[in-house]
Amino acid sequence: xxxxxxxxxxxxxxxxxxxxxxxxxxxxxxxxxxxxxxxxxxxxxxxxxxxxxxxxxxxxxxxxxxxxxxxxxxxxxxxxxxxxxxxxxxxxxxxxxxxxxxxxxxxxxxxxxxxxxxxxxxxxxxxxxxxxxxxxxxxxxxxxxxxxxxxxxxxx
Ligand SMILES: C[S@@+](CC[C@H](N)C(=O)[O-])C[C@H]1O[C@@H](n2cnc3c(N)ncnc32)[C@H](O)[C@@H]1O
Numbered sequence: 001x002x003x004x005x006x007x008x009x010x011x012x013x014x015x016x017x018x019x020x021x022x023x024x025x026x027x028x029x030x031x032x033x034x035x036x037x038x039x040x041x042x043x044x045x046x047x048x049x050x051x052x053x054x055x056x057x058x059x060x061x062x063x064x065x066x067x068x069x070x071x072x073x074x075x076x077x078x079x080x081x082x083x084x085x086x087x088x089x090x091x092x093x094x095x096x097x098x099x100x101x102x103x104x105x106x107x108x109x110x111x112x113x114x115x116x117x118x119x120x121x122x123x124x125x126x127x128x129x130x131x132x133x134x135x136x137x138x139x140x141x142x143x144x145x146x147x148x149x150x151x152x153x154x155x156x
Pocket of ligand 1 (some may be wrong): 015016019020021022023057059060061063070083084085091092093095112113114117118147148
């Protein structure tokens with residue numbers, strides 16, 4: 001498995017203390033996402049989405065512990081039942097507000113991410129897929145194999 005850093009997240013937050021814990025609690029918390037040159041072609045058609053998912057590497061996270069007390073709790077919980085950034089693979093996931101795109105820079109709001117965080121991926125936030133109010137359920141839409149590698153050859 002290989003991960004590529006596709007950009008850098010620039011935010012007003014230099015340390016965890018005082019940084020919002022989720023986009024929903026982060027207003028305005030404006031910042032910029034700088035996408036590196038080899039990847040900018042992939043930004044075509046992204047403008048106009050209200051939000052984007054950012055997947056990022058929490059590069060300043062402590063080593064993972066499998067029991068943690070989440071920010072809005074007083075009781076230890078299993079790590080995977082929380083959104084704590086210190087994880088075996090410290091991947092963060094935030095649906096931030098997309099203000100505009102100028103060249104290779106996304107102007108975003110509602111950040112809960114530290115300045116200088118390496119960016120792993122960007123995906124559009126699509127309410128049809130990403131929000132689950134009871135009234136928004138639709139028929140099943142299934143994937144095909146267009147993004148999947150060839151199956152591995154079974155070991156002999
Ligand atoms: C609770 S996490 C949630 C992140 C994301 N929304 C998620 O659910 O995966 C948000 C906190 O992670 C911390 N954080 C953000 N960027 C980080 C980074 N690059 N390294 C370590 N900690 C980070 C900040 O303290 C921030 O308040």
